[in-house]
Amino acid sequence: MGVSYVLGVDGGGTKTAFELADRQGASLALHTDSGISYRQHGLNKVLETLLRGRNICARQSGVSLQDITHVCIGLPCWGESPQGDMAISGMIEQAFSPAKVRVVNDTEAAWAGSLSLQPGINVVSGTGSIAYGRDHTGRSARCGGWSEAFGDEGSCFWAGIKTMELFSKQSDGRLPRSALYDIVRRALSLKDDMDFIDIMHREYIPFRDKTAQLQILLDEAASAGDRSAAGVYRTAAGELALLVKGARNGLSLFNPFPVSYSGGMFKAGNLILPHFRQSVKELGGALREPEHPPVHGAVLLALELPGANLPNH
Secondary structure (H helix, E strand, C coil), X not given: CCCCEEEEEECCCCEEEEEEECCCCCEEEEEEEECCCHHHHCHHHHHHHHHHHHHHHHHHHCCCHHHEEEEEEEECCCCCCHHHHHHHHHHHHHHHCCCEEXXXXXXXXXXXXXXXCCCEEEEEECCCEEEEEECCCCCEEEEECCCCCCCCCCCHHHHHHHXXXXXXXXXXXXXXXXXXXXXXXXXXXXXXXXXXXXXXXXXXXXXXXXXXHCHHHHHHHHHCCCHHHHHHHHHHHHHHHHHHHHXXXXXXXXXXXXXXXECHHHHHHHHCHHHHHHHHHHCCXXXXXXXXXHHHHHHHHHHCCCCCCCCCC
């Protein structure tokens, strides 16, 4: 038998990252592909994306497929439907056989990467929002990640909806107009503000990822000094801190307990991080920059599988 390797997969609704590594955790190949939310893309499309990513990583590194012996896949929606979990896990295990496969919710991979498998909590704020943590006893807790219909507060999707709300209120006079108003008009090439309704319903509202991308316009406005846009980021920080609070309540962690983060919302940097850091501190936590990206967290979780020989770290 040849040398064995591990594959980590960090899946999302919009994109999926793959990392092939050796048994010491050293990266050999990286690849980014489309999303693998089976609710959004369907089971067959998800499996097709997973196999394509694995094959591309194998080609890049010169590793044969049979030598990829341990796989961890961070999967959106995992743990939210017994029937869905059974269906997708069965397809994955058969397709990746004889490799040992571990499927987890994608937020667990984010936690594993950001804190290198150490006790603490990670908050993911990308298209959606969710927190996951583990304590020194191995107990885990999750908070958030419900649905964009009644959750995902503090996420890019949520911020996209807030952008729509601010624009509409500024357009019809409920709020004073600010930089956001002009930025949205320019970005969407609006000749008449009422065209905004049709564009949102046709091109954004049916698609979570497109709605989430409106957060980029919010960022631009806030960075230009727009106080109404900046206020959305302050509110987002508070909502994300509530996720930390909820996860903390299910764990035995010692203050100051580590809190890290991942996801596109945090790319707003100083618009959100100082507010989030302060809110976390008030809960007894200490904010840390992530040690590794979520995809490497999936590699670390794959190395925990029996026979993978997880090195000391």
